[in-house]
Amino acid sequence: MYQEYFGLKKMPFSLAPDPAFLYLCRQYTEVISFMLYGIRERKGFLEITGEIGTGKTTLCRAVLNSLDPHTKSAYIFNSDLSEFELLKTIARDLGILGGETSKWDIINALNNFLLGQLEAGNNVVIIIDEAQNLKPEVLEQIRLLSNLETDQEKLLQIVLVGQPQLRAKLASPSLAQLRQRISIRYHLNPLSKGETEGYIEHRLRVAGSRGSVLFEGAAVDGIYAFSRGIPRMINVVGDKALLAAFVLERRRVTAKMVKAGIDEIEGRCTLDRKSLMALMK
Ligand SMILES: Nc1ncnc2c1ncn2[C@@H]1O[C@H](COP(=O)(O)OP(=O)(O)OP(=O)(O)O)[C@@H](O)[C@H]1O
Ligand SMILES: [Mg+2]
Structure with missing residues (x-):
């Protein structure tokens, strides 16, 4: 409504998580470089938390946009998934051919895909937004995915992004194995x-x-x-x-x-x- 009156090309305060608007004050510059470093250096699990509305989804999109062509990615933003649905979504996002009928078929296909990518000199990352809502059994499935690794290298990098309850959820004793594998943590504060x-x-x-x-x-x-x-x-x-x-x-x-x-x-x-x-x- 006022856009024309003020001579603006876009609405300045839209609520969309549009990375074109990303304001890079210190913490956003820092968290992006931590994320890109963790992915590039194959650090396995990363955990990014922040209060509601502090820019987590915008950040995910900015990071996805700045990955190099040798990094294949899947972005999961629907946290109300079963283990099987999660696996199917990851496989689809990574462009792994569908048609697999069981959980194990998908895990096998994913494993082959990861080994193929490693051979081709590529890296693979899954960014999971709204991870605070994931069911414990889905988080456990995510940990199992991270077992797909060679003796030397992590084949898959996983970034868990969520509200502060994510950290509380990961503190549960049943998720200790996942928690211990998180190598980089970052918490976004208000401005x-x-x-x-x-x-x-x-x-x-x-x-x-x-x-x-x-x-x-x-x-x-x-x-x-x-x-x-x-x-x-x-x-x-x-x-x-x-x-x-x-x-x-x-x-x-x-x-x-x-x-x-x-x-x-x-x-x-x-x-x-x-x-x-x-x-x-
Ligand atoms: N660093 C930033 N630069 C520019 N805009 C930002 C920044 N951080 C957040 N915003 C804007 O604030 C709004 C909310 O951001 P976003 O949806 O990414 O937050 P969120 O942390 O994912 O929220 P939720 O916890 O509800 O998922 C969006 O319009 C987004 O563009
Ligand atoms: Mg969000």
């Missing part, structure tokens, strides 16, 4: 206030703003207080604040507009011109 400001500017720039709209310092303060630096929440309130500015025909987003956006999110007001004019007084 600091300074990073929140940088994040907002970055997303506006990627959306095509060349100073056509800006957030005042006090507006950023309001967004930070509400979002606590969680990227998804910054997007939710940033979008409403821009809508308020558009309705008022302004190009500077103020703290009052942010407050109006928050009030709308919480159902206390609507962002029509009359209500906004009253709030701006």
Whole structure:
């Protein structure tokens, strides 16, 4: 709605996990390099956790986009799978011919595929998003997959990505064998206030703003207080604040507009011109 008014090519605060918007403050640069290192160096299991909305799915997509052509990948984002469904999804994603009728057929096909890739000098990674929801028996199946290795090398790298409950789940005694194999762990934290400001500017720039709209310092303060630096929440309130500015025909987003956006999110007001004019007084 306001995209044209502010001369933007894209919506700056869309909730889609679009890696084109990735803001590389220190922790995201660090976690990407940890992930790429762990995959490249065949470290076996990696565990990436973060609170809801801190950018885990966006990160998975960014990493998948930056894998070299010698790394074959499968991305699992549906965690409500049985062991058999998981295996079928992995096989399909890796382009292993289907038609296998049993679990063991798929495991055999996967093993042959992995050995073939090793011979060809390739690496294979499975990235599992929302891993906090996986059933314990599915996690155990994933561990068994990691047994497909030669004496010297891990044939398969597995990245488990999930909310903090993932770590609690892996702490269960029945998953000790999996837990002990995790070689790299990283936890994503919310952004600091300074990073929140940088994040907002970055997303506006990627959306095509060349100073056509800006957030005042006090507006950023309001967004930070509400979002606590969680990227998804910054997007939710940033979008409403821009809508308020558009309705008022302004190009500077103020703290009052942010407050109006928050009030709308919480159902206390609507962002029509009359209500906004009253709030701006
Ligand atoms: N570093 C970042 N740079 C730019 N945008 C980001 C960043 N981190 C998160 N976002 C944005 O925040 C929103 C939420 O991100 P995402 O869906 O990746 O979070 P999540 O951690 O996977 O959430 P959930 O726990 O619900 O699965 C998306 O719009 C995403 O683009
Ligand atoms: Mg996600």
